[in-house]
Amino acid sequence: MREVNENVSAAADQRATAEAIERGGVGLTVTDLLARVKGATEPTEPTGPPERPGADAPPTAAGADLSRGPDELATAIAAVAGRFVPAGQLAPDADFFDAGGTSVNAVELVSALEGELGVSVDLDEVFADARPIALARRRLESTGAAIAVPPQPVEPATPMAAAPPLTTPPDSTARPEDLSQILADLALADRLPFTAPPEPLPPRRILLTGATGFLGSHMLLDLLRHSDAHVHCLVRAADEEAATARLGEALRSYGLPWSSEVRRRITVLPGDIRHPHLGLSDDLWHTLTHELDSVVSVAAAVDFLRGYQSLRTSNVLGALTLAELAATGRPKPLHHISSIAVFNEVGIPSMGEDDPLAHIDRLVAGYDQTKWAAEVALRRARDHGLVVTALRPGGIGGHTRTGAYNPQDLSSGLISAFGRFRTVPAFRYLNAAPVDWVSRVAVAAICEPDAWGFDYNLTGVPNTLDDVVRDMAFGGMHVRVQDWDEWRSDALARLEAEPIPELAFLTRVLQSPTALKLCEATLKGPAATADRTGALVEALGLPPAARYDARAQVKTFEALAHDGLARLPHKDDQPYLWFTETTRGGVGPVAGSPDTPCAMALTLSIASMHQLVTDRRVDVRGEVTCPALHAEPLTVERGDIWIRPEEGIPQRHGLRHQLLRYRLQLTDADGGRWWLEGHKYARARRDVWRQTRALTVEIGREGEPASLAGEVVVPADSYVRDQIDGIKVDPRLTSQEKRAAKLTWLAWFGLEMGRGLLGPFARAAADLLDLRRTQTPTEHRR
Incomplete structure (x- = not known):
């Protein structure tokens, strides 16, 4: 963390x-x-x-x-x-x-x-x-x-008045000394300056904290992309050079640009939200109070193990210092990144944008308590005229396109454990959204004056347990659902048996009674609602909230797997779906007569539906029997089939489309290596049934050009038996899931093949129409 x-x-x-x-x-x-x-x-x-x-x-x-x-x-x-x-x-x-x-x-x-x-x-x-x-x-x-x-x-x-003694109800879970400190911290908001309303204009000069963090870095780029503002980035460092280097390194680590255009539109300020006046000189503080027209508070200490006393300087006093900056000098709105954790109480009935927050004495984690205290203190600052916008993300998932994620985030740790151990704890809802959507909506609220001063839940569309299990299955990760205690014990035992340095913090979380209570509240919580956020998104024409679905999750899994934190399905795993394909035919010297028999006995499989839809690729294993190459059958060491590899781009003036491309690496018993390249083509002819079964092949030694060529065909009597009736599915799936997997494969593959077969006919028809248009009336009568 x-x-x-x-x-x-x-x-x-x-x-x-x-x-x-x-x-x-x-x-x-x-x-x-x-x-x-x-x-x-x-x-x-x-x-x-x-x-x-x-x-x-x-x-x-x-x-x-x-x-x-x-x-x-x-x-x-x-x-x-x-x-x-x-x-x-x-x-x-x-x-x-x-x-x-x-x-x-x-x-x-x-x-x-x-x-x-x-x-x-x-x-x-x-x-x-x-x-x-x-x-x-x-x-x-x-x-x-x-x-x-x-x-x-x-x-x-x-x-x-004399301070009354602090009393707590019997069901309180917070420490009395923490509650006393929270009350004292809330009183600080009453001492903020009074201020007039800010001008309702899009900001041109913004102070942003937390730009080196996961969400803050994406918000920085969105502010530059979607506004004309110049952004002052407060970065914790000894001097400007070190602060600039730290910011650039953070942006690059999340796959974000660090270009001359970005550097031209930002000013890097070495400082610290934990210090008076943000650690800035009095002159610079005074200048900012009069020149800025917006303050964006993203920086926070995120550690679910530490207590309120340890986190309050960053998360509570830091927020109040930014409120002081916003209220001093020129009136400025304050946009505060809060958290859905302000509702993180076991048994809370709802989490709407205007619903009551959790009871502070029933929040157990210091992080939840500090986010609650900061938001409540800033609500009191509104009584002084300060315009405060509270933006509450839930879980912040990886980027839907780049897969960038926060490696030290608890959510990422849990997701990596889900994928690594193939188990998921039972939960009601997962209030999470991808970082690109959270960032874009937050920046929209910052740049739209009519949106200022309200509370927003940036939680996307909640996922149910069924959603997550189905999405992970789509990615080839079939998971087993356990109750929370069983999942925790199982995951902890695995992490202790096989320590993973990057997940050491997750081990400590699973051993912490406080963190476990936080997890319990999260797993049992209701779905967050975001009516105001939805209205803002619709009014501004932004992409609507979408469920953090399989594609986004698998992108994150790919990034996690790259860093060794998760493991995606691959060819050595038991496949998700597979069937056999047998072909027979003949080959001969290139440009010669195919008079030597050649046969292939293959098993075609996919590791996941995501692999199929995204890569359009099928894995191949099996044997090739070709006496012209070797007396014994050759083993397919590695094989791939690409479906419609050219995405319908026509060959030879559009009269032939490529349906499938085979690429096999073969090895013999003596270690010799060979390659086989095969193609199935669609042509504007009537033998459509044969076109789907005939494979034109070329074969050669590794590193050499083809020495043999010919054609092999799937026998008509085995095609349906093997490739439709003979489909096998991962036995870990239920009967209903197996049927769904077969139907999904057949529907998808049939649609792709249909498109491929239709292409040449459509091209031929178009050429015919073009030809008729160019004919003269006399020629047409002839």
Whole structure:
């Protein structure tokens, strides 16, 4: 998963918020808060070389005494944790992930704390709140030690009212400390500047965050393609050169252009949404507040294992900083990429664009909580006059044409597991849409002033379980449906037995109780509805929402397979559908008499219907018996048949069309290699039945021209028996699916052959009509 480093101390943040509440709500902005937090958590300069794994542990880290207070234990934990972050040190109140720790580092940290300090910490606790001080407090609480914890600030009902104690219902699944922090963060929206409505004009100068991400990179290109805007891209990097290089690398990795035209219409700004004023200088911030006319918020930390405390700086405070930019100076709309995860509560009845969001206390994943808090905070910002458009994608699938996908996305990980293990967990709906459609509709809303200020579900047409199973079968991936617990156990066992580095994060997700609850809510959720989005798409003449069907899925599978994350069907697999073809005839020297018998006993098969429709290709195995080549039968080592390979392009002035092209690689028992090229042609003649059975062949040694040529024919009495009645289908399919597969093949193949046979007749008729038009009346009478 994508690791987003955040730099914030929840305790310092709470103190800053409490001070604002005590002042009666006077003037503590998001910038003030981020500045105080950044100052409170800035790591101190090291006095010596940084500690690294394997180095001697500092005195405070060796044999820490749990009888000590939380501050001493936090210092010991921070000393160990510092070895797993790039800076080599970590302040006790700094977040481990914010300092650069990864999910893999978190696993290593848990092991090190157990081995070196004797401190047993659950991995989920690290993901929930990875500050050493928080880990120390939870450890001491688990041992029954009495510790003093600063009270959590709660937004008051009136500026000077005392904060009521926070109470949670018995069915709450969120941590009380997270709920308290969420309430404090929501209060920050009330301190945003008031602003006037923006001019209702298409944007010309846009600030875009998240342009190096999967969705953001596609939105950047769509903004350039479908508007005249100049786009300022905020990119996390040390300087402009590094930011530009990072942006270009990201675009190229998703198959998007990084051309001089793209670079001419963008300005790359090195910055960070987690810092005050986005990490920009005061002068540049002031310039942007007066020159921009649109702010687009796409950047977010996406990690389903980390908790609210660890993600809030990027996903909540970052969104509020962008709201501050939009509300300052020239009035600007804010277009915020939210998520359908704001509804991710088990048992929620509906997910419409204007439906109530989930109960915050019943969201278990930190990511869901931060997306909920950001959207609710921005709703409160609307009361200050800020025009906020909330755009909620669901699962974002691969590009329908390029197959580009997000390799570190949970959805991609699950899809790769579906294809790799040929199993799918039972679910109600899959609210997913391809990235190209999500990006195009989001950009349309940004560029259309009449669309501003509303909420949109960019979820496409929901897929049912039957849809996904059928689509995967179309791609040759016949899957078995399991209940969630069975699927999880099976997938986890396979991943542990055969570790796949790129799917290590999926293994951790399947082991995390928090992430499992998130998956449960997703699998059991209702279909998302998007009436407003549909109306916008229709009004603007955009491509309508389509189900993320087999073609889009297989494109993604092809990209996943290329990266080793999934496995598409191939010739060595049991075929999807197959039948035999027997031919007999004769061959002889090229331009000579075909007086030597030649026969072929072949098995024709397809790995998937997708292969057939997309590649128009059939796989071939079998034997060729030709005494003129070898005394023993030759084995078809590799064979392909292309159906209507020229797509109806006429040969020889249109009097002959190519129906099928055979290309076989042959080998004999001694290792000799041969090739066979065959063609079935359609001609404007009455022997149509023979044309579909006759194959003109040429045969030669590998690397040499043809030495034999002739014709072989499928006997009339075996054609129907073998190629219609004798069709076999994957035995794993049900009887109904087998019948459907046969009928689909026969209908498709019959239609293609019919088109091929009709071509020469139509061409001959057209030539005849043209000839009659050129005749004079006298010639016509003759």
